[in-house]
Amino acid sequence: MARPSGPPRESPLSVQAVPVTSGRAPEGLTAADRKRMLRVMLLSRALDERGMTLQRQGRIGFYVPVEGQEGAQVGCAVALDPKDWLCPGYRETAVALSRGIPLRQLLSQLYGDRADLCQGRQMPNHFAFREFRFVSASSPIGTQIPHAVGLALAARLKGEKVVSVAFFGDGATSSNDFHSGMNFAGVYRAPVIFFCQNNQWAISLPRSKQTRSETLAQKAEAYGFSGLQVDGNDVEAVYAAVKEARARAIAGGGPTLIEAVTYRMGPHTTSDDPRRYRSAEELALWKSRDPVERLKETLVREHALTEEEFDQFLEAARAEVAAAIQEVEPLPPPDPGTLFDDVFARRTPQLEEQRAAFLAELPGSGGRKE
């Protein structure tokens, strides 16, 4: 009998302690780089502010905030190559911004208007941008994880030196597809990064009740590859971890699971009321670890940034969001006839028939079809 893996460990903390990180700027990341990262984080936060309000005002139908997780998302996205494939969930707005996807396109998706590349077919925040290799996000949890494996294997087969990254939350580690994707990646040594944002909550379920494993990172051991935990609110630490994982993947060293320990400072979505399940103290503790503040303080401490400059950045971000909203809001909804497109590459005879009946019956189409 061998290898008892030790007795179950229970953490005394309801919320996991944040691991220590090195503190020094990772190789290759200049002050200018970090300021650019800060600006993207601020842009995401400004979008969150307005997104939440637009929903309350009934101007958009729903919103999913990133607030608190910008460090993890931007740190990760910046460490990647623009050709790397991204397989996001519904909470990856800062990743999208970091990749350079125009704010206007994001807003059109939030509004579900005629300029939305997704034709208004998805709820807000379920983005898709083929041109940016930002794969279409869906609502079911975890499904994007094996997609990343397939993309990575395809890229390798075609001799392209890129990785794919699956983005998901702590809750998603319980999903079936986490298990499928991790196992396939291990078996085929796929050049993939599993980027888990452990934001402590899956709606109302705390991390401690999601799984009894001490860390999420250690789940990689079940699949024979490396897992590591990183302070997700330290954008530089995240950057370094992803860079390293990417280099290993490209070198044929296989996948990595990165657990970025962070916090969702807002509600799960605009449909959620977090006061039902978590304490004000917990929120306050994590607000004190705000990744935006943290990066700002580092840069200020290093004399790479002044308070005034920071305020200007924030104002600029807000202005950019406001301008984009103004531009997008007047756009009309998608053309009704598009309802029947993209089910298949070409409409089937049945879809043609339904479409014709639909158009004939549309209010304002010139009357009923009998």
Added chain:
Amino acid sequence: MARPSGPPRESPLSVQAVPVTSGRAPEGLTAADRKRMLRVMLLSRALDERGMTLQRQGRIGFYVPVEGQEGAQVGCAVALDPKDWLCPGYRETAVALSRGIPLRQLLSQLYGDRADLCQGRQMPNHFAFREFRFVSASSPIGTQIPHAVGLALAARLKGEKVVSVAFFGDGATSSNDFHSGMNFAGVYRAPVIFFCQNNQWAISLPRSKQTRSETLAQKAEAYGFSGLQVDGNDVEAVYAAVKEARARAIAGGGPTLIEAVTYRMGPHTTSDDPRRYRSAEELALWKSRDPVERLKETLVREHALTEEEFDQFLEAARAEVAAAIQEVEPLPPPDPGTLFDDVFARRTPQLEEQRAAFLAELPGSGGRKE
């Protein structure tokens, strides 16, 4: 950044090395006990011999042999309480025999005859014996794993001091339900034992290609509880491991994953030809580790068994199987009308209607129904 779990490890062996076990008889297991275990193992083997032949002769439709895994199955079953719940797969014949399920009932299931408790509804070896808490086996891999968790939680809620045991193979560790069941068990500290018979193959896929984790036992770490690897061909080691896991579960210490390292010496089922995917050398190596031979040798070495006695045991087992076959073979198939029973607790009007039409149309029912 913390806890890199180390680089991926590759095993130089295509088939896993067998871990060392203690060798001494576990507490509470007398020579008489071990002889009883040997007899059950021999009964299983005798049934396998005939089962394979009956299928080739077209007397039964299909057969799933246990050969090679009797040590793991009997060692486990004997360590349990008769009230513990068993959630088997399709290869748990020796578990069933060990629990005292009459050979005749097993054979009736293989024949799918009128005395079959399952009414001839399942393929051979998919047993179900409510009276023995031997839950109905199905073909889809892994589905029984969360059932064991539910049974364990139910028993605990009702204050019954029992455990449940999920039986499954190395291939099943890749299934979604392995992940679900393991995670739920960890979270609720369910009194359950996950008994994995790593028989090195999932049809034609070797263990090394099923997952890159070094052992299957270490997968428990992903769920925050103990996993251990045991020599599955050493019936006493298995017994000890299961006893310990059971005691921990009953004491509230939560679940255990046991990886019993063993070997499927026969084909996957009567539909399979293992020569397509594995070598004669490998088979020979594992034949030299035959759990029956191993127990026999130990007992002979301890002067608790003679060669003659062993031969008598084997003959007795064969005779028992032959007698049961003779008894069962003449039994008629299930009554056709039973086709419509047990879909629901009571037949719906639709099922009554279909049944009436069916009976009226049956050859020999007195003619067509128009």
Added chain:
Amino acid sequence: MTELTLIQGVNQALREAMKADPDVVLLGEDIGVNGGVFRATEGLLKEFGEDRVMDTPLNESGIVGTAVGMALYGLKPVAEIQFLDFIYPAFDQIVSELAKLRYRSGGQFPCHVVLRAPYGGGIKGGLYHSQSTEQLFASIPGLKVVVPSTPADAKGLLLSSIFDEDPVLFLEPKRIYRSLPGEVPDGDHRVPLGTARVAREGSDVSVFAYGAMVPVAQQACQGLDAQGIHAELIDLRSLVPLDEAALLRSVEKTGRAVIVHEAPRFCGYGAEIAALLAEKALYSLKAPVVRVTGYDTPFPYALEHLYLPSVDRVSRAIERTVRAA
């Protein structure tokens, strides 16, 4: 009698069942501390404790698989699937295990689990918070499928489902969770499974609907009265087993049929209703059977209001059917 919303009817049924029978246990995502994302389980954790109201990890096959195990022991688990759209990770457990255990074991292992799932459109939920896929489950032998459309039926059908002997998928039309309160009998109110409800009598055409399409069809029927069209509205409510007799009785009377559901048309549940009529009521039919349904596309977001059968669309279909031939 108390005036309740549909979701309150659900909540009351759960509470009644748990009070009456210690074997009733609940499990699901966010059902405990949070009281369910739609508040179906509000207050139950406090009242019955976490052994009987279990917040689960995010895994539907774990939820259903664990519930199956509990049922094998003899408990009466009621599992919540947060949205029907998220039931698919549990599909194997439902199709291969839950629905087949009694049959394959020759009746030795009945497996009585209730799966509750909010379903349907009308809440701007887009592709994954709107779908109606009842046909998937209705086609699986061994599973009952129930859909209430009123608060009283929500309570009465759920209590019957919990104390039934077979597995039941209980679909809750989330669009009318709160919008249409109604009188609900107090106490142990039961509505038998397998019976349709005549929501409105009529002589000219039979309209078949369920869930959130019942009030839509109701409104359409009322509007047509003025035109002298008297439609009979049947709320199917028990999709499996189907009350075939009620259905045939109505069409034999009216000779015309309109079927309304939110799900896409092709191979939807309405196909079975139409097929039954083509098989068993052909000689009564005076006009083609008409299905008013969602279109054969995934569920859209921005154009949801054009996708779902509206009062207007249903009215026109009824009119057309009555005027035909």
Added chain:
Amino acid sequence: MTELTLIQGVNQALREAMKADPDVVLLGEDIGVNGGVFRATEGLLKEFGEDRVMDTPLNESGIVGTAVGMALYGLKPVAEIQFLDFIYPAFDQIVSELAKLRYRSGGQFPCHVVLRAPYGGGIKGGLYHSQSTEQLFASIPGLKVVVPSTPADAKGLLLSSIFDEDPVLFLEPKRIYRSLPGEVPDGDHRVPLGTARVAREGSDVSVFAYGAMVPVAQQACQGLDAQGIHAELIDLRSLVPLDEAALLRSVEKTGRAVIVHEAPRFCGYGAEIAALLAEKALYSLKAPVVRVTGYDTPFPYALEHLYLPSVDRVSRAIERTVRAA
């Protein structure tokens, strides 16, 4: 032309496709070294190597999810599901991802995967090696569903599926994998999706079947010739998109319809065919539509021969339909 079995037709299509296009890759359980449990992929690992013929771990959602990822990149993955009965762990990937990616992304992410799965009864496979659940997939917008019944169609439809632009579930009737060899065109033989095949012309009644029920229905039809009953047999073969025109044309001619499939009747695929007739051909129908199907029970083992539609049952149903009214 070469005489091949149906499974050889499948094997040949896979080989042709892989030779023609380096983007075609195969994945599945036991498909490499073992050549597939039914030998559909025999010889392909050797010919194309393990990067293009991938033996996978035992996990269907991994298989389909990985294939989806490959397709998003632009490859043309063909995944084998060992038995249709084991597809359910992948159901979420199929319903939520594969079928919806193109739609939800506004056409940005087409996702062309072929899923091959042996299906159906007749091999004494019991509950879990026999099921026909095509209706589950046919009801999901965005997914094509194809079922060959001859070796030539197996090859021609599979090649068309692999080079189609949409996801296709390709169901292989395993019962006739080897039993009915036939002539198969060599080379790049394609049969367009969306077209039914008139297997036999006739004037008295239209019989609709697919998969292993085609030869059963064929035999039934032949037997009835002697009685002066001339049945037309339509092999639907493309369940989605359905060749509705062919179906209606036939019933407009014959005025009678018998639908044959192995799956249970209730909410089976045949319901859609019957519904279409009730909607669009009611005035042509001279007799009730009849469905000859499996019963509404799980698939049995010992009594399989009584469960499946037989030549005799189909014959009687045709006779009854022709004699009706």
